[in-house]
Amino acid sequence: MSSIIDIRSQLPLNPRWGGATIGYRPETRYITWHYNGPALPEYMAYGEGLMRWARSALDWQTRSGWSGTANGADGFCYNYIVGTDAVYLARDTDAQLWHAGNYEANTYSAAIVFPIGGGQAVPDAMLLNAAYITDVLLAWYNLPRNAVFGHRDWSANTLCPGDVIGTHLAAYKAGEAKPCNGWFRNRYPCTVRTEPSRRGRVVRSYPVGAHLEMAACVDGEVIDNNGQWYWLRSGEGFIHASAGFVRL
Numbered sequence: 438m439s440s441i442i443d444i445r446s447q448l449p450l451n452p453r454w455g456g457a458t459i460g461y462r463p464e465t466r467y468i469t470w471h472y473n474g475p476a477l478p479e480y481m482a483y484g485e486g487l488m489r490w491a492r493s494a495l496d497w498q499t500r501s502g503w504s505g506t507a508n509g510a511d512g513f514c515y516n517y518i519v520g521t522d523a524v525y526l527a528r529d530t531d532a533q534l535w536h537a538g539n540y541e542a543n544t545y546s547a548a549i550v551f552p553i554g555g556g557q558a559v560p561d562a563m564l565l566n567a568a569y570i571t572d573v574l575l576a577w578y579n580l581p582r583n584a585v586f587g588h589r590d591w592s593a594n595t596l597c598p599g600d601v602i603g604t605h606l607a608a609y610k611a612g613e614a615k616p617c618n619g620w621f622r623n624r625y626p627c628t629v630r631t632e633p634s635r636r637g638r639v640v641r642s643y644p645v646g647a648h649l650e651m652a653a654c655v656d657g658e659v660i661d662n663n664g665q666w667y668w669l670r671s672g673e674g675f676i677h678a679s680a681g682f683v684r685l
């Protein structure tokens with residue numbers, strides 16, 4: 438179980454709002470995952486470095502003219518930050534925030550941000566903390582795992598949270614991942630996709646006999662009566678079980 442550190446008092450509201458805030462979500466229907474955008478130094482994933490990142494994001498989001506606003510946002514624009522050391526509560530859990538550039542998401546979605554960006558790998562501890570707080574919020578609001586979205590699912594104008602976190606998000610939504618650690622060889626040519634379904638973008642393909650390391654088996658789109666997909670430890674994405682894996 439992860440610990441939650443309350444840093445709300447260290448991320449002050451925007452003084453130009455005169456103490457006012459956007460308010461509270463009338464109802465919570467979704468959880469949305471975000472990232473920083475550009476890659477960040479590793480020390481910003483925890484502790485004082487994470488606080489430094491949060492304060493600079495706050496300065497950016499509360500400046501005049503941010504995202505077409507006259508006075509900037511009311512304060513920090515994510516409810517939770519997932520570090521490698523803990524989950525950080527940055528705004529009230531029910532606070533309504535301008536995080537997604539989309540009316541439905543801003544009105545009804547809580548926001549979680551990963552302090553990484555670009556093609557950075559998600560550290561295991563950060564992913565565990567993200568799954569933990571997301572599970573807690575889903576339970577609190579009585580929502581299923583498919584109520585979790587990436588920012589880019591709401592807006593065509595952003596890549597956020599990027600393909601790396603996007604792949605982890607797809608695995609998370611596919612349900613309780615069953616570990617199937619080990620090296621395998623595929624008996625048929627196969628393609629790697631960003632989601633465990635044919636909706637996922639093709640990342641690459643492998644010829645017969647590739648040596649592939651699997652991290653988990655997940656339930657995905659059923660193809661030819663088979664809904665089993667494998668998640669590559671490399672983070673590249675998912676391969677349908679029809680590739681006929683043989684354990685090495």
Ligand SMILES: [Zn+2]
Nearest residue numbers: 471472588597
């Ligand atoms: Zn975002």
